[in-house]
Amino acid sequence: MAVQESFIPPPMPVLSRIGELRERAASLPGGAVDLSVGNPIDPVPEIIIQSLKDHDLARPYPDFGGRQVIMGEVISEWSEKQLNTTIDPSDYGICIGTKEFIAGTPKILSLRDPLRDTVLYPEIAYPSYAMGADLAGCRAVPVSMGDDWKIDVSSIDPEDAKRALMLWINTPGNPAGGLDDLETVVNWGRKHGVPIFSDECYVEFTWDGPAQSVLQYGNEGVVAVHSLSKRSNLAGLRFGFYAGDPEIVSYCREIRRHQGLMVSGHAQVAGIAALRDQKHVEIQRERYKKRLERLIGILDHMGIEASMPGGSFYLWVPSAERNSSELAFLLADKLGVISVPGETYGPRGVGYVRLAAIVSEENLSLLEKRVEGL
Ligand SMILES: Cc1ncc(COP(=O)(O)O)c(C=O)c1O
Numbered sequence: 001m002a003v004q005e006s007f008i009p010p011p012m013p014v015l016s017r018i019g020e021l022r023e024r025a026a027s028l029p030g031g032a033v034d035l036s037v038g039n040p041i042d043p044v045p046e047i048i049i050q051s052l053k054d055h056d057l058a059r060p061y062p063d064f065g066g067r068q069v070i071m072g073e074v075i076s077e078w079s080e081k082q083l084n085t086t087i088d089p090s091d092y093g094i095c096i097g098t099k100e101f102i103a104g105t106p107k108i109l110s111l112r113d114p115l116r117d118t119v120l121y122p123e124i125a126y127p128s129y130a131m132g133a134d135l136a137g138c139r140a141v142p143v144s145m146g147d148d149w150k151i152d153v154s155s156i157d158p159e160d161a162k163r164a165l166m167l168w169i170n171t172p173g174n175p176a177g178g179l180d181d182l183e184t185v186v187n188w189g190r191k192h193g194v195p196i197f198s199d200e201c202y203v204e205f206t207w208d209g210p211a212q213s214v215l216q217y218g219n220e221g222v223v224a225v226h227s228l229s230k231r232s233n234l235a236g237l238r239f240g241f242y243a244g245d246p247e248i249v250s251y252c253r254e255i256r257r258h259q260g261l262m263v264s265g266h267a268q269v270a271g272i273a274a275l276r277d278q279k280h281v282e283i284q285r286e287r288y289k290k291r292l293e294r295l296i297g298i299l300d301h302m303g304i305e306a307s308m309p310g311g312s313f314y315l316w317v318p319s320a321e322r323n324s325s326e327l328a329f330l331l332a333d334k335l336g337v338i339s340v341p342g343e344t345y346g347p348r349g350v351g352y353v354r355l356a357a358i359v360s361e362e363n364l365s366l367l368e369k370r371v372e373g374l
Pocket of ligand 1: 038096097098099100102126170174199201226227228229235239240
């Protein structure tokens with residue numbers, strides 16, 4: 001009998017790499033400015049706070065499929081207005097934030113298609129795509145990206161395609177901010193019979209052109225995944241949804257129902273309020289755009305070149321010497337900034353650091369003062 005090794009949970013990818021940076025940055029007068037994680041700092045919109053006040057929602061088990069008819073209609077309306085797509089109000093499911101969906105879906109898809117065992121994902125990416133494969137006992141196979149950080153589906157080995165349960169894409173992408181060519185990806189998925197799962201949690205922070213979604217190319221074989229964490233400053237509430245191919249969506253929904261993955265009643269009501277309101281998203285877009293521009297200006301003062309991403313609220317900053325640690329230490333020692341070394345997101349990230357434009361007005365001014373004093 002083959003001896004199976006037990007799975008040892010690895011340390012969390014970002015936290016495990018920034019200990020020394022934190023110490024060095026904190027030694028500056030005024031302390032460290034932590035730009036390492038994408039954790040919202042802006043207020044929860046008032047319209048959402050109001051929706052959380054119904055205490056009766058805490059008593060019964062929440063409605064599994066979303067607050068019946070209304071959730072589907074709200075999702076369908078939002079995606080039509082914001083993404084120019086058509087989602088049938090029944091072809092969706094909700095999740096407790098999207099990270100659990102990302103980490104859990106490979107297992108579900110391997111139950112759906114036990115003959116396949118591979119999860120494809122972008123070579124520079126949010127670490128949970130590969131973790132979902134590991135947790136399902138599947139192969140995690142990175143897919144090359146072009147110089148513009150778009151996924152290159154033509155590089156996928158046909159043998160990997162045959163074994164693939166899914167291809168994850170993330171557009172706009174974390175950490176590099178690239179915008180994929182979605183039509184090419186969707187066509188590749190259909191040609192090879194590989195479901196495309198498109199993580200679109202930064203879609204409303206698209207800077208280069210209009211927001212794009214895989215669902216703009218029809219829903220056959222595709223599932224779009226959306227989160228309220230960033231657009232509505234609701235990372236603590238835990239609400240996301242997935243929508244698209246009716247068969248895949250309903251399979252995921254039914255397995256998740258057996259797993260008890262229920263979104264709380266409060267999160268559902270707040271989610272509906274958040275998706276019905278676009279004003280707060282416009283305000284948040286402006287905040288991130290200004291912060292990104294100011295951070296680019298600060299780096300420019302130091303002779304470090306950074307450019308506006310195609311989307312997202314991250315700067316993906318190349319180091320002139322292709323040495324991420326050196327650049328991360330420089331930013332910590334001179335500016336007191338905590339960044340994330342690029343290799344956290346895959347081996348090709350060596351030579352880059354990621355900065356999140358999650359920074360208060362006070363800290364931005366502190367950074368501007370520090371850089372002027374250099
Ligand atoms: C690309 C990407 N996908 C998904 C998530 C998870 O978001 P949440 O679980 O809050 O919906 C994040 C969080 O940073 C992310 O960057």
